[in-house]
Amino acid sequence: MIKKLFSIITIVLFMLMVLPLITGIFPFEELSPVASHYVSEGADELGAANLVTSVIVTYRGLDTLGEVTVLFIATAGVGFLLRREEDMPDFSEKPQTGAAGAASDKGPGPEKKSGMGKTPGPEKAPVVRASLRESSELLLSGSMFLFPLLVLFGAYIFIHGHLTPGGGFQGGVVIASAMLLLMLARVSLHLNHLVLSFIESLSGLAYVAIGIAGIFLAAGFLDNRILPLGDFGTLLSAGAIPVIYSLIGLKVGTELTNILITMRGEEQS
């Protein structure tokens, strides 16, 4: 009861803290100075039609680099923590002293049975594994048909990120959902873990390399004017923005696929 009271008091104090935001906010009439600079000068300086893309990739490019780093750390954490149980180092193993010198916690009964040593590690509860049916023909054919279309759609989204709404993150997530479709249909196309990790690391490395090239060839880190700006509104415009967004899209897509494969675990067959 006291705990619930403390929870209620916490929530009420939180509401009082945030209340000036709700009552004091009034709708703005015009853009703030920073935003009006981005909107009016952004299309001419950077050549991208999508203003949100130009903010993410170039004006606030360092935050995007930080976000890619956070995603990488999360994927590494998930991959580290969910190793298989047999691979983990076992700290609770008592020394095996043979069948005669049994451990003190076991009674004399089990010694009379077959002379197995102690089971190492924490006691494993009996794992219930339902036997899964083989995927039907309709499911397999449908998912094999949809998979290239989904990858093509994801690639379209991140290549055209500077012209239409979308970009690297959305395209990467669509590619990860395409891999998820294959995983759910249990198509026996083994997604090679090493190839995905290789693509991910290479994309991250190329992204930082383009950023450093911006220091030498243009005005600063992650500047997109290292490539020519081109005609406004066509595919090959806006300098290095399509290249950067494609690399981000590939990296995010393969990273999320790795998270999904690690969390799914082994496939029982």
Added chain:
Amino acid sequence: MKIVTIIGFLLVIIGAWGMLTRKNLIRIIIGFSIIDTGIHLIIVSIGYLQGRTAPIIDSTVDKATAVLRVVDPIPSALVLTAIVIGLAITALMLTYAVRMFREKRSLYIDDYKELKW
């Protein structure tokens, strides 16, 4: 728009209440995800200007008059980053939950009171 700010704020309150009073570990993580969604709604609603359209320059909005016809692009950029990071943090928290369950066979948070397993 003020009503979206109020909706986002209510979602944060419900999510925080869920995190504080429920005892199941997965339900605490669901409460965190609801708080995340509420905060993103609040941020995007602050950047909205009445009667304006999406920040993309094409045949309907040209470069010269864009300053008068376009919504603020900066909160959209911030929230895009925040959504992806929210997914990464949720995946990491769920991995922790699976590992904790593997050690102690319980998702009930009152069983995890000691510092040492």
Added chain:
Amino acid sequence: MSTVIISVFGIMMITAAVYAVYTRSLLTAIISSGVISLLASIVYILLAAPDVAMTEAAIGSGLTTVVFLLALKRIHQLGGAEEEASDD
């Protein structure tokens, strides 16, 4: 007009949030949090932010739900049939 639409979506979102916190089964709570993200992505379209709407629809109601369900499956595989009963 758009205020009416947004308030209808808002009421649905708050109902789904309360349901996600107070329902008995974990599976229903996970699906409810996916429904909240889906309705939020429609509200983002009405707030003139199409990039955010795409991202929220794909990640919030797609991958987050799948990640929750994969974790729940791992817990069931480790033999966790009793943890749903000891809920508050």
